[in-house]
Amino acid sequence: MRFVTEPFPPYTYAVKDKAAGPMVDVLQAVCELLKRSCKIEVLPWRRALSLAQRGAVDGIFTILDTPERRAVFHISLPVIDARYSLFAQAGADFRFDGDRQALKGRTIGVYGPSGSSYALDQLVEGVADVSKVLEYDNISVLRKLAAGRYGPQGLVLINEAVGLDLIRSEKLSGLQAAGTVKQFSYAFGLSRARLTTADARQFNAALATLCSSGRTAALLKPYAVPAAACKHP
Secondary structure, X not given: OEEEXXXXXXXXXXXXXXXXXXXXXXXXXXXXXXXOOOEEEEOOHHHHHHHHHHOOOOEEEEEOOOHHHHOOEEEOOOOEEEEEEEEEEOOOOOOOOOOHHHHOOOEEEEEOXXXXXXHHHHHHOOOOOOEEEEEOOHHHHHHHHHOOOOOOOOEEEEEHHHHHHHXXXXXXXXXXXXXXXXXXXXXXXXXXXXXXXXXXXXXXXXXXXXXXXXXXXXXXXXXOOXXXXXXXX
């Protein structure tokens, strides 16, 4: 089986041209249970998604369970819990506590099209005078926020773990987390063009076995990312 993913630390990345990260480790364990040989390639997201949508590969990750994704993929059981958070410039007098109207008049940068831009669309629906700025990647979003490119009212919506990892690795300064927007889980997407519903059930059964045995949590522990609650297919 052939899977594609993107450079998306701390969840997926390449080490010496080889796919690595917690989602990769879980997938390899699933493939071992299924007695299947699985090849994983790390590609730019738009290319990876195009291949998966066309059915040129068997699966893609890391993805969200949304109606748009379900139309093209069998979505696996959840693997890793995560959350979207807003970031602001350091010292900004802003903390998001769930009141969407507090975003009125603000400029919010986001990487997209992506799960985070989809979440931003939902967040600001019905809120007046919000300017959404779509960027090509997450690091561009954070760099522009740090440089004040979104103005004094500027914010960024990003996966919190991704944001903190980029701030660390890129040595960015002048940024602070400003409140959780949404909690969610990441999963694998299996191509409906290549795999049947029965194939997806087998894949999910293997995921459920890994989770209930405690192996998923053990695989994720070194990465300090939380395992999603165990579910049955």
